[in-house]
Amino acid sequence: MRLWGEFAKGIYKENPVFKQALGMCPFLAVTTSVENALGMGAASTFVVVCSNFLVSVLRKLIPRKVRIPCYIVIIATFVTLVDMVMNAYAPQLHRSLGIFIPLIVVNCMILGRAEGFANKNTVIKSLADGFGMGVGFTLAMILIASFREILGNGTWLAVNVLGERFHNQPVLIAILAPGAFIIMGFILGTFNILERRKAGR
Amino acid sequence: MGEILRLGLILMLVALVAAVALGFVNSKTAPIIEEQERMRRQEAMRTVTSSLGDSLQFDSLAVEGLANPYAMVDRRLAVVAVSDAVSGDRLGYTFVAYGKGYSSTVQTMVGVDSSGRIVGCSILYQQETPGLGANAENQPWIGQFEGKRISQCSVRKDGGEIDSITGATITSRAVSDSVREGLEAMREQDLFEGGERA
Numbered sequence: 001m002r003l004w005g006e007f008a009k010g011i012y013k014e015n016p017v018f019k020q021a022l023g024m025c026p027f028l029a030v031t032t033s034v035e036n037a038l039g040m041g042a043a044s045t046f047v048v049v050c051s052n053f054l055v056s057v058l059r060k061l062i063p064r065k066v067r068i069p070c071y072i073v074i075i076a077t078f079v080t081l082v083d084m085v086m087n088a089y090a091p092q093l094h095r096s097l098g099i100f101i102p103l104i105v106v107n108c109m110i111l112g113r114a115e116g117f118a119n120k121n122t123v124i125k126s127l128a129d130g131f132g133m134g135v136g137f138t139l140a141m142i143l144i145a146s147f148r149e150i151l152g153n154g155t156w157l158a159v160n161v162l163g164e165r166f167h168n169q170p171v172l173i174a175i176l177a178p179g180a181f182i183i184m185g186f187i188l189g190t191f192n193i194l195e196r197r198k199a200g201r
Numbered sequence: 202m203g204e205i206l207r208l209g210l211i212l213m214l215v216a217l218v219a220a221v222a223l224g225f226v227n228s229k230t231a232p233i234i235e236e237q238e239r240m241r242r243q244e245a246m247r248t249v250t251s252s253l254g255d256s257l258q259f260d261s262l263a264v265e266g267l268a269n270p271y272a273m274v275d276r277r278l279a280v281v282a283v284s285d286a287v288s289g290d291r292l293g294y295t296f297v298a299y300g301k302g303y304s305s306t307v308q309t310m311v312g313v314d315s316s317g318r319i320v321g322c323s324i325l326y327q328q329e330t331p332g333l334g335a336n337a338e339n340q341p342w343i344g345q346f347e348g349k350r351i352s353q354c355s356v357r358k359d360g361g362e363i364d365s366i367t368g369a370t371i372t373s374r375a376v377s378d379s380v381r382e383g384l385e386a387m388r389e390q391d392l393f394e395g396g397e398r399a
């Protein structure tokens with residue numbers, strides 16, 4: 001039950017994107033389509049689970065003073081492994097995600113979980129936390145990517161949902177960089193309204 | 202002093218383990234990746250020249266001297282001559298065009314017939330903006346090069362006949378210009394029959 005709590009908090013209560021505003025760089029950069037969001041989410045989840053695991057295992061061995069460089073090395077190693085293995089055994093997926101994989105290193109959600117959770121909690125809890133954060137991150141990306149892909153391209157997961165005419169003349173700004181910030185603003189605003197209602201009750 | 206040494210050693214140990222792990226995985230995956238890359242190139246070469254004939258033979262040529270350093274590797278354009286495997290007649294050429302795009306060097310495999318008309322194009326490598334420039338590798342955009350000649354091979358803004366991708370003029374221009382520059386270099390070497398001009 002406690003474990004479920006560690007997992008579930010990443011999905012809404014401590015959602016890395018909407019509540020902690022972590023990992024915004026890949027979040028805003030790759031959410032131009034739902035397919036990218038899914039792939040990036042899966043790769044990030046893998047890395048955050050692995051790095052949480054290793055950081056938690058080594059938490060008593062790594063001296064405080066050099067912990068950050070150690071975490072960075074661990075995370076960068078996992079990202080490079082994902083990159084090489086995916087390139088060799090899933091070239092198709094690697095081709096569509098290739099540009100985002102190095103971006104996982106700069107995802108501060110992963111460093112944030114290593115520093116904020118995994119280095120002071122047990123291995124099992126850290127695994128649950130990493131998995132929850134990864135899923136929360138993925139869901140958040142799918143949410144914003146849905147808005148952006150539907151508005152900016154008229155499709156959802158590459159399926160045409162708004163008709164041929166809209167597809168040919170979409171709201172292009174939605175998949176351009178400013179659109180990411182605008183839609184992000186609306187989503188955060190909505191979350192704040194919901195929170196306020198909840199608190200007011 | 203001893204403290205710094207201890208921290209440094211621990212950090213070195215962590216980095217060493219990481220380096221060994223990465224080196225090991227790299228030694229396992231690098232040959233597979235290279236082989237796949239080679240297969241993809243050959244596959245693309247066959248696809249862009251498929252309209253030239255059924256049984257084709259590919260032989261490397263090299264064309265020197267191009268103005269744009271991105272249009273080639275080592276200032277050489279690697280041109281592959283395509284001929285009929287049976288009669289040996291020269292049917293056309295393929296080459297890889299390198300164009301500086303928005304966020305990557307876009308590599309395009311180009312197939313031309315022996316008169317200099319493009320018979321097929323396919324993007325080999327790009328890391329352009331997903332949803333914008335990255336769409337260059339999809340139909341119908343890349344397909345519009347088919348049937349084009351040197352003078353038509355630039356974006357409409359530059360007086361050619363290639364429609365730019367909305368929001369990705371830089372990528373569109375990178376592909377069109379690199380393809381055209383490759384064709385121009387081949388024309389200078391008199392590779393095309395019938396004196397393709399203009």
